Each structure stands twice: as C-alpha cells, then as structure tokens.
Amino acid sequence: MNPDSERVDEYGLGPRENLSEAVNAVINLLGMQPCEGTEVVPSNSRSHTCLLSGVFIGNVRVLVRLSFGIDGEKEVAMKLAVRSDDESVSDAIHEIVASG
Numbered sequence: 001m002n003p004d005s006e007r008v009d010e011y012g013l014g015p016r017e018n019l020s021e022a023v024n025a026v027i028n029l030l031g032m033q034p035c036e037g038t039e040v041v042p043s044n045s046r047s048h049t050c051l052l053s054g055v056f057i058g059n060v061r062v063l064v065r066l067s068f069g070i071d072g073e074k075e076v077a078m079k080l081a082v083r084s085d086d087e088s089v090s091d092a093i094h095e096i097v098a099s100g
Contacts, residue, residue: 049065
C-alpha cells in the first residue's frame with residue numbers, strides 16, 4: 001500500500017472505564033478484524049496500540065493503527081492512522097470515527 005494514502009488524526013473518545021472498553025468500541029464501530037492479538041489490552045495499561053485489517057466496499061484493502069492513551073480522569077485519546085489502496089477510503093474511515 002502506498003504510504004501517501006495514509007491519513008492520521010487524533011480523536012477524544014471521552015471518559016471510559018478502561019482502555020479495553022475504548023478499544024472494543026472502536027473495533028465494533030469499524031467492523032474490522034484485529035491483527036496478532038492486538039485487541040487484548042493488558043490490565044491497568046495507560047496506553048495501547050491495536051492493529052486492524054479489513055476490506056472496504058469495492059474490494060479495497062484497509063490497514064488501521066489505533067494508538068490509545070488514558071489519563072487519571074479516565075479520559076481516552078486516540079490517534080488513528082489509516083492506510084489503504086485508495087485515499088478516499090482512508091478518508092472515509094476517519095469520517096466514520098469522527099461521526100461515530
């Protein structure tokens with residue numbers, strides 16, 4: 001996949017009980033498959049990275065890197081990096097998260 005098709009942005013996910021809850025919420029929102037067990041968040045983690053893969057409409061391959069962090073007040077921030085064979089698909093994934 002062309003690195004030029006990668007789109008990166010940051011999102012505030014609001015208060016969550018823990019990072020595992022946030023990871024599962026985003027996985028469910030996107031409907032993509034976690035890679036290599038990265039959906040499992042170690043207990044009491046303050047940060048975590050999850051990798052996802054999937055196929056978008058039109059048979060377009062998509063890879064996602066989610067980087068999460070949680071603060072003492074349980075506010076979760078997420079950095080979303082999306083790479084696909086089509087730049088418009090990378091943008092669409094960001095739109096899904098932004099409106100989700």
